[in-house]
Amino acid sequence: MEDHMEEELFLLYGKSVKMPVKDERGGLDVSKAVKPVQATLSSLKMLDVGKWPIFSLCSEEELQLVRQACVFGSAGNEVLYTTVNDEIFVLGTNCCGCLGLGDVQSTIEPRRLDSLSGKKIACLSYGSGPHVVLATAEGEVFTWGHNGYSQLGNGTTNHGLVPCHISTNLSNKQVIEAACGSYHSLVLTSDGEVFAWGYNNSGQVGSGSTANQPIPRRVTGCLQNKVVVNIACGQMCSMAVVNTGEVYVWGYNGNGQLGLGSSGNQPTPCRVAALQGIRVQRVACGYAHTLVLTDEGQVYAWGANSYGQLGTGNKSNQSYPTPVVVEKDRITEIAACHSAHTSAAKTQGGHVYMWGQCRGQSVTLPHLTHFSSTDDVFACFATPAVTWRLLSVEPDGHLTVAESLKREFDNPSTADLRFLVDGKYIYAHKVLLKIRCEHFRSSLEDSEDDIVEMSEFSYPVYRAFLEYLYTDSISLSPEEAVGLLDLATFYRENRLKKLCQQTIKQGICEENAIALLSAAVKYDAQDLEEFCFRFCINHLTVVTQTSGFAEMDHDLLKNFISKASRVGAFKN
Template sequence: MAVIFGNMGSEVIMVTVDDDVYAMGCNSSGCLGLGDTASALQPRKIESLCKKKIKGLAYGSGLHLLAFSDSGELYTWGYNTYSQLGNGNTNHTLTPSLVSGVLAGKTVIQVGCGNHHCLALTSEGEVFAWGQNNGGQCGSGTTTGQSVPRRVTSGIGGHKVVAIACGQLTSMALLDDGDLYGWGYNGNGELGIGNNNNQHNPVRVSNLHKVFITQIVCGFAHCLALTDQGELYAWGANSYGQLGTGYKTHHLSPVIVAPELGKAVEIAACHLSHISAAMFHDGKIFMWGHCRGHSIFSPSPTPYTHLDEVFACYSTPSVTWRTLQFRARQDTPLAETLRLAFNDENTGDICFKVGGNSIWVHKAILRIRCQYYRAMFQHNTWAEADQETVEIEQFSYPVYYCFLRYLYTDEVDLPVEEALGLLDLANAYCETELKSRCQHLIRQSVNTENVAVLFATGLKYEAQDLEEYCLRFAVHHLTAVVQTETFSKLEEATMKHFISRVARMGAFRY
C-alpha cells in the first residue's frame, strides 16, 4: 500500500508485501518518520513500523501521520503543535510512537485526519478524537483542544459507527443504520444540517433520514454521501464547483448530484483539496471542482478507470484521497507471457537460422507485428507449413535476434556497435518505429572520428534524426571532424552535401 501526501504532494510512504515500510520525499516537519528532517531522495526504511503489519494510513494538513496495524495498534508522528499526535504534549515527533491511554486494548480499524485533528474508529464502532478543536471538530462539547484521544459520546455514543471522515475542520460519522452525523466548523454548511453554525457535538444530518448512506467522504470544506440506491448527495462550500451542481452557490443541506448519470458506486474527496469524483455503474469516472487551477461546476467525464487517478492527475496538490491498495497479480500479465514465448522451441512454429544459431518464434505474432512478415506469409507456402526453417544470411545473429525479440517485447537490447546493422534491417523491413529507436541508440556512439560516416549512413537510410544529430555535433567540432580520415573518404556528393548543410547551420559565419 502507499499514501502520497504533503502540501505539494511531495512525500510518500509505502508498505511492501514483505511487511517493510519505506518513506521518501521532502520530509517537512519530520513527517516521514525517519528520525530526522532531511529529505529522502530514495526510499528509506521506517524501522519502527517494519514487521508491524501496517494496515492503513492517514495524513493531516499539518503534516502529521497516523498508521494502524492489523492488530489495531495506532502509531503517530510528525507535526504536533495542536497535540494531533495524541501523546499528551505538543512536541514534534520524528519517529512513529504508539498511542496508548484510552486506546490501549482497543482495535483501531480506520483513521482520519483533518487540518490538525484526528479521528480513530474501533472494531466496536466507537469514535475517538483529539487535536485542534477550535470549531468543535473533536466533538467534546467545547472548543478546548484535546491532547489525548477521547471518545465521542454525544449523539452517537449508543450507536455503532461503521465509517469516519474528516474535512479540514469538520468530522463525520456514518452509523450502521445508515444515519450520518457531523460536528465541528460549519461556516460553509459542510455539516449539511441546514445552517452554518458550528457544532461542538455530533448532530444528525436530518435531511438524509429517508435514505440509507453507505459511504461518506469529505473535501476541504464540502462533503459527498452515497446511498445504497446509488444516489449521490453533496453539500458545503461550492466556490470551485466541488458540489457538482452546475453553479457555485454553497449548500447548507444535501442536494442530489447528477441523477442523469445513473447509479454511482463509489465517491471520492480529500480534505486537502476542492475536488470531487465518482464512479458510476457503467465504470465511467467523473470529476468536478478545482482542477489544475480551473473550476468545473458539473460532473465531467475522465479517461480513467480508478478514482485514484483523478487525484493523481487533476488535484492540487496531487495527493491520495485514501490509502492506495496494491494487489499482486496471480496470473502472468500479457506482456510477460509474450516475453516468455519468444525463442521457445516447444511452442514456436517457425525457426530462423542465423549464423548457425536457431531462433524460435510464432508465425501469428510475426504477422500481427510486422508488415514484412505479413506479406511474406501471405504469398509463401510457409503459411501452410506446420514447421519451417528459414535461413537468414544478410544480417548478423545479434541483429536478427534483437529484431525478433523486439516484436515480442518492444525492447531494443543491442550493443551500440551492432546498431547500424539493426538500422539496416529496420529500413529494409519498413519498421519506422524501430528505425527511430536505432537512431537514438546510434547517437550514443557519435564522436569526431565517426560522425562523418554516421551522417552518410543517415542519408543512405533516410534517417533524418540521425542526420540532424550528426550535423549539430559536427558544427561544434568542425575543425576536428574535417581533419579525420573518415571525412576525407566520404563520397564527393556526400561531402558537398555535408558542407552545405553545416554552412546553413552557421558553421562558417565567423
C-alpha cells in the same frame, strides 16, 4: 484541462525482478539481488504510482516493489510506501519530521522506516501540518509529525519525529479506520466506536467544548449507542456513518459543510436530518465540502462550492444535501480529501468522473475521464497531487473479471478469431466481441471464419478499437485518435467516441486546429467541435495564417466566420 488527461490506470502484473537490498543507512543497493523475493513478486500485482510527481525520485526497480503508498504534504512532497516484503520506506521534504525518521532532514532517496519494521499497515491518514496517523493490521495506532495542536494524541504539543504508539483509551481496542482533518484526528474501532483528539477550535473533536484534546477520547453524545461503520474529516469538521445509514456531523460549519441547513458550528455529533429515509454507505470530505454515497448508488453533496466541487453546475455553497447527477449508472465509489477542493466518483460500469478544482480550473459539473481509478484524478488534477486514501494491492494474485479480460487481448493461445490488418494479425475472442459490440453481434452471428481481413482502417486504429472492447480504455496518440473517431462513428460506439474526443483535445495546436475542427464536424463530434472552435477563437490570428485555414472547406469556412462573428471575434 484536457492537456493533462492521462490514460487510465493499469495495474501491472508481477514478474521476476531483482530485489534492491538496503545498505546500512537504509538506502537501496540495486547491485545485490535477493532471490526469495522473486517468487513472491510473481503472484503480486504492482501499483502504478508513477503519476504522482514525488515518485519520479524513485528508480524503476524501487517502483516495481511498491505494494501500498500514501502521498501527502502541502505540495505532495512526502510519501510513505510499503514493499512486497513488508518494509516501509519514506521520501520527501520531511516537514516537521513527518517522515518519522527521527530528524527533519529532507531526502530524495527512499529511506527505510525501521521503527515500524514488520508492521503491516491496515489504514493511514494525514493532516495538513503534516501529521500521520497509521493503524496496523493488529489494530494498533501510531502517530508522528506536526503536533502543535496535540493532533498526535500523545498528550504533548511537541512534534513527533518518530512513530509513537498511542495506547491511551485505545489499549483494548482494534482500530480499523483513521481519518485526519487539518489538525485533528479520528479513529474508528472494530466495535463501531469513534475516538478523536487534536485541534478543537470549532468543536471538531466532538467533546462539547472548544478546548484542544491532547489524548484520544470517545465521541459520544448522539453516537453513544450507535455502531459507526465509516468516518471522514474535512479541514475542521468530522463525519460518521452508522450502520442504519444515518450520517452524524460535528465541527466547523461556516460553509454549510455539515449539511444541517445552517452555518453554525456543532461541538457534538448531530444527525443530518435532510437525509431522512436515505441510507448512506460512505462519506468523503474535501477541504470544506462533503460527499455521501447511498445504498442506491446516488451521490449527495453539500458545503463550499467556490470551485464547483459540489458538481451542481454552479459555484454557490449549499448547506443542505444536494443530488449530484453523474449518469444513469450506479455510483460505487466517491473520493475527496481535506487537502483539496476536488471531487471524484466511479460508476458500476467503471467510468470515472471528476469535478471541482482540477489543475487550477473550476469544473462545476461531473466530467467524464478515461481513467479507471479515482486515485488517478488526485494524482493528475488535484492541487496538491496527493492520494485521497492509502493505495493498496492485495497480494493474493486474484484477478478480477476485468483484469482477466485485459490480459487475454491479442493472446493467440486462447483466441478463436484473427483480424488481418495491414499485413499483421490481431487476436480476439468471438464471444467477447459479440457481447461488447453490436456490430460484431450481427457480423459474427453466422460466421465460421477464423480470419477477418480489414482494409477500411489502419492497424493502430483497429487494434486500439479491439483493445478498447477488452479494457474500456484507449491507448492511442491524438493524431491517430481521429481515425478511431471515424471508426467509432461508423460502428455507433458512443462511449468510444467520447474517449476519442478527449484524446484528440490533448494534441490540438494552432497548426492542426482547423483540421481537427473539420474532423469534428464530419463525424458529428459536437463536444470536440465546440472545443476546437473555442481554441481557434482564442488563437485566431495565428490560426488564420495556417495552411489549414487557407485550404478550409468553403461551407465550413462560411459557418466558422458566421459563428465567430456572433461571439465577437472580429470586433476591434
